[in-house]
Amino acid sequence: MNTGTTTTVPVVLRATARGPGPRRRLDVRPDLRSERHRIRNVVLLITEECNLRCDYCYIRKQPRTMSEATARRSVEFLFDQAPPPPADLSITFFGGEPLLEPRLIELVHSWATARAASEGRPVTFSMTTNATLLSPRNVEMITRLDIATRLSLDGVGAAHDRHRRARAGGGSFALVQRHLERAVALPSVSVRLTVSPETAADLPASIAWLAERGFRSISFSPVIEADWTEESLAHLYRALQELHRFQAERPALRITTLGGTAQATVATGDRWGCGAARAPVAVDAEGHLYPCHRFVGYFANGPSQRIGHVDRGFDVGAREQYIAANHSSSHLGCGQGLFDDGVAPEARRCGGCSLLGVCGSNCMAVNEHMTGDPTRPAPVNRVLAQIEAAAALSATAGPELCTPTSWTPR
Amino acid sequence: MHANFVDAPVTDLARTPAPAEVGEPARAAALLSALAQRFGESFELTPARLRSATAGRAPSADTCITCDAPQDTCASCDASDLTCNKQHDIVCIRCDEGDLTCPRDGACNLIGDIPCGRGDT
Numbered sequence: 001m002n003t004g005t006t007t008t009v010p011v012v013l014r015a016t017a018r019g020p021g022p023r024r025r026l027d028v029r030p031d032l033r034s035e036r037h038r039i040r041n042v043v044l045l046i047t048e049e050c051n052l053r054c055d056y057c058y059i060r061k062q063p064r065t066m067s068e069a070t071a072r073r074s075v076e077f078l079f080d081q082a083p084p085p086p087a088d089l090s091i092t093f094f095g096g097e098p099l100l101e102p103r104l105i106e107l108v109h110s111w112a113t114a115r116a117a118s119e120g121r122p123v124t125f126s127m128t129t130n131a132t133l134l135s136p137r138n139v140e141m142i143t144r145l146d147i148a149t150r151l152s153l154d155g156v157g158a159a160h161d162r163h164r165r166a167r168a169g170g171g172s173f174a175l176v177q178r179h180l181e182r183a184v185a186l187p188s189v190s191v192r193l194t195v196s197p198e199t200a201a202d203l204p205a206s207i208a209w210l211a212e213r214g215f216r217s218i219s220f221s222p223v224i225e226a227d228w229t230e231e232s233l234a235h236l237y238r239a240l241q242e243l244h245r246f247q248a249e250r251p252a253l254r255i256t257t258l259g260g261t262a263q264a265t266v267a268t269g270d271r272w273g274c275g276a277a278r279a280p281v282a283v284d285a286e287g288h289l290y291p292c293h294r295f296v297g298y299f300a301n302g303p304s305q306r307i308g309h310v311d312r313g314f315d316v317g318a319r320e321q322y323i324a325a326n327h328s329s330s331h332l333g334c335g336q337g338l339f340d341d342g343v344a345p346e347a348r349r350c351g352g353c354s355l356l357g358v359c360g361s362n363c364m365a366v367n368e369h370m371t372g373d374p375t376r377p378a379p380v381n382r383v384l385a386q387i388e389a390a391a392a393l394s395a396t397a398g399p400e401l402c403t404p405t406s407w408t409p410r
Numbered sequence: 411m412h413a414n415f416v417d418a419p420v421t422d423l424a425r426t427p428a429p430a431e432v433g434e435p436a437r438a439a440a441l442l443s444a445l446a447q448r449f450g451e452s453f454e455l456t457p458a459r460l461r462s463a464t465a466g467r468a469p470s471a472d473t474c475i476t477c478d479a480p481q482d483t484c485a486s487c488d489a490s491d492l493t494c495n496k497q498h499d500i501v502c503i504r505c506d507e508g509d510l511t512c513p514r515d516g517a518c519n520l521i522g523d524i525p526c527g528r529g530d531t
Contacts, residue, residue, distance in 0.1 A: 228441075230441055230444045230445065230448075233441060233445060234445060234448060234449075237445065237449065237453070334435065334438070336435055336438055336439060336442075338455055338456065338457050338460070339457070354455075354457045354460050355455075378434065379434045379435045379437070379438030379439075380434075380438065382438055382442075383438050383441055383442060386442060386445075386453070386455055387445070389455055389460070390449075390452060390453045390454075390455055393452075393455070393459075393460070394452040394453075
């Protein structure tokens with residue numbers, strides 16, 4: 001029911017990024033000898049340079065490119081640390097913009113496929129790119145090497161250009177648009193849209209535009225560190241409701257972010273989080289190991305978040321604690337969860353919250369970036385989770401619960 | 411020992427000040443209240459409403475090897491990435507399953523702005 005109320009509360013949920021704070025001793029003690037905790041993927045920041053300067057990007061751009069020696073050692077490190085064959089492995093090319101270094105991509109691919117063949121196990125490849133460098137030559141390479149590709153876009157036209165700027169300052173949508181016809185034919189291609197307070201209202205139109213151009217796997221993610229206001233959050237809520245209806249009418253399209261949301265809202269109980277430091281690890285351009293690529297970016301290659309180096313192996317203690325921190329029982333909770341467990345408020349942790357399944361509390365990198373503690377989510381997680389859950393429930397419970405949307409592109 | 415972790419007795423934790431600003435939860439609560447006023451019942455969530463709205467959605471018999479939760483339950487990651495989201499996008503671009511969800515071996519647990527590259531298609 002839409003009450004029609006237009007109360008404006010002058011509140012901004014402002015991101016307040018902090019450096020690392022004091023850590024707690026965690027109760028979870030992962031057994032690093034277990035195959036469960038052996039890595040299966042490395043995310044290679046083969047360059048930390050980019051031809052764009054998206055203002056929300058968590059990667060601090062710098063002219064550092066991974067040397068061939070470090071790249072090769074990273075491949076060997078993955079295979080050496082992985083579970084024994086036939087367990088399959090994967091390598092992700094990340095950056096910066098990985099297509100600035102196509103030769104390194106070819107080399108890593110050749111080393112990894114040779115090692116995998118010698119061990120009799122599969123290895124697969126993926127890449128996240130800003131889609132501005134999808135020249136015919138690069139598209140041929142990606143197709144030939146069968147690299148699953150995720151295009152990082154924000155939307156159409158002005159929605160894309162709002163934050164995704166070229167180094168010279170202009171928007172980058174025109175650069176992307178000329179490649180999209182080729183991009184849609186890439187192997188296992190998907191699109192990920194980053195949603196900011198300024199572009200939330202544009203999300204349905206942007207996804208519709210991409211779907212019309214043939215993209216079949218689309219996801220989106222809010223900039224959790226942004227300054228979300230009541231107005232921008234309301235735009236996001238309406239956009240999600242609109243997208244649930246849009247998705248329901250197009251079974252061939254997969255707006256993956258929407259899938260399972262309604263079911264997820266009752267998913268309480270302790271669990272492992274995203275797997276950072278456990279199955280995947282990130283390698284920066286100099287070979288330092290981090291729990292994930294976001295740690296590399298948020299902490300600007302800071303030593304406090306490192307968990308080893310490809311030349312020297314894991315810092316076992318550091319890795320163990322990040323793995324432990326990635327279990328929901330270690331998470332302190334935002335203090336505003338939806339609990340129905342009879343547990344005293346001061347003892348409530350994320351595992352007992354009904355929004356756990358849709359909340360980002362398990363992103364240790366964002367947590368540490370915003371609160372100084374990888375186990376302490378920021379309250380903005382709670383707000384975004386409720387918006388997502390409420391939009392999903394109102395969409396799936398029937399039209400009587402849907403708020404009529406008056407969304408129009410800005 | 412990792413330089414940033416404090417190997418302190420658990421009982422000391424209560425004296426460890428939370429790094430988050432005291433005002434943040436209050437701001438979040440104010441925003442949620444304002445949104446609830448604007449959108450009414452459809453925006454309000456309680457554990458009971460959540461259970462009611464999702465009743466009858468039987469979870470799959472398969473469980474996630476990573477967390478032992480029912481597969482349909484841990485498919486929550488599709489709601490992710492975070493942004494992972496939350497990363498609102500903790501989802502593999504090939505199998506469309508999130509970090510907690512891979513029914514094969516639990517190794518598909520990558521934050522969603524990268525594809526896991528597994529050949530699930």
